[in-house]
Amino acid sequence: MMTNCDETREHLESCDDCRLHVVVEARMRTLPVLEPPKGLVERAMKALPRTVPVRREFFRLAAAAVMLIGLTVAAFRAGLDQSAPVMTMKERTTHAFETTSAMFNAWRSETWKQ
Amino acid sequence: MTPDVPRDTLLRARLGDREAFRSVLESVQKLAYNIAYRLTWNTTDAEDATQEVFLRLFRNFPQYDPTQPFLPWFRRLATNCVLNWKEKRRPTSELPEQIAVHDAAPADSSERLHQAIRELPQEYQACVTLKYLEDLGVGEIAQTLQVPVGTVKTWLFRAREILVQKLKPYVETLL
Numbered sequence A: 001m002m003t004n005c006d007e008t009r010e011h012l013e014s015c016d017d018c019r020l021h022v023v024v025e026a027r028m029r030t031l032p033v034l035e036p037p038k039g040l041v042e043r044a045m046k047a048l049p050r051t052v053p054v055r056r057e058f059f060r061l062a063a064a065a066v067m068l069i070g071l072t073v074a075a076f077r078a079g080l081d082q083s084a085p086v087m088t089m090k091e092r093t094t095h096a097f098e099t100t101s102a103m104f105n106a107w108r109s110e111t112w113k114q
Numbered sequence B: 001m002t003p004d005v006p007r008d009t010l011l012r013a014r015l016g017d018r019e020a021f022r023s024v025l026e027s028v029q030k031l032a033y034n035i036a037y038r039l040t041w042n043t044t045d046a047e048d049a050t051q052e053v054f055l056r057l058f059r060n061f062p063q064y065d066p067t068q069p070f071l072p073w074f075r076r077l078a079t080n081c082v083l084n085w086k087e088k089r090r091p092t093s094e095l096p097e098q099i100a101v102h103d104a105a106p107a108d109s110s111e112r113l114h115q116a117i118r119e120l121p122q123e124y125q126a127c128v129t130l131k132y133l134e135d136l137g138v139g140e141i142a143q144t145l146q147v148p149v150g151t152v153k154t155w156l157f158r159a160r161e162i163l164v165q166k167l168k169p170y171v172e173t174l175l
Helices: A004-014 A016-029 A040-047 A056-080 A089-113 B007-014 B018-040 B043-063 B070-093 B096-103 B109-118 B122-134 B138-145 B149-174
Strands: none
Touching: A004 A016, A016 B109, A016 B122, A016 B149, A040 B018, A040 B043, A056 A089, B007 B018, B007 B043, B018 B043, B018 B070, B018 B122, B043 B070, B070 B122, B070 B138, B109 B122, B109 B149, B122 B138, B122 B149, B138 B149
């Protein structure tokens, strides 16, 4: 009685195309796995940047939050200050931007000190 | 081939611990180097591409979700990184000596097979590498290359067909 295995073997002996498929498949599975060169990790470690990777999004969000808070505070102050001379919209905007820039620069210099 | 990276090491490496990161590199270097080698077929290029993979891993580690398995994420990063590295390098990589090596008649059956794989389109090479190096199923390859499963099946089928056609004249030497 012929088993499936015998039938396959018999077919492979007579069919060049199928034999080639099997051979290529077998050769692909036995391609050598190489050992990495010595010192690969050491070289990689030396080439790494010194800083700890931090998501750029974090800095972008932090900067946006500081700007927003600064603008809000500046606008609120300008609105509450009744004794101050009446300012045009242009002056108010300039004042708000100056306050925000000062706050942002102060925050940035604090961050760099850390 | 599949490395085992302890979870606490991964978590520390993700937070910037350099010693933990070194341990991760030690664990994945063989996988990364072999992916790079099978996509470049050149030991010098493979080493350069592996260094690029490690640098990309360092930069992208914060994006790794520790609730997910590390290896599929790393495999995707490594494969994409090597493919991008090859793409960027293409104009300068076609040096005369390399062309000479590629065009020279292969000395033996292994070299014939390597050359046939090297001449496959890039996406077929990536599929073949992941299938035969890591023994991944089509689902995992699709996940790694971020393409549909049907596309992976087509690429693998076509890659095998091309290889068989190219190696047909040398069938006896392959046995």
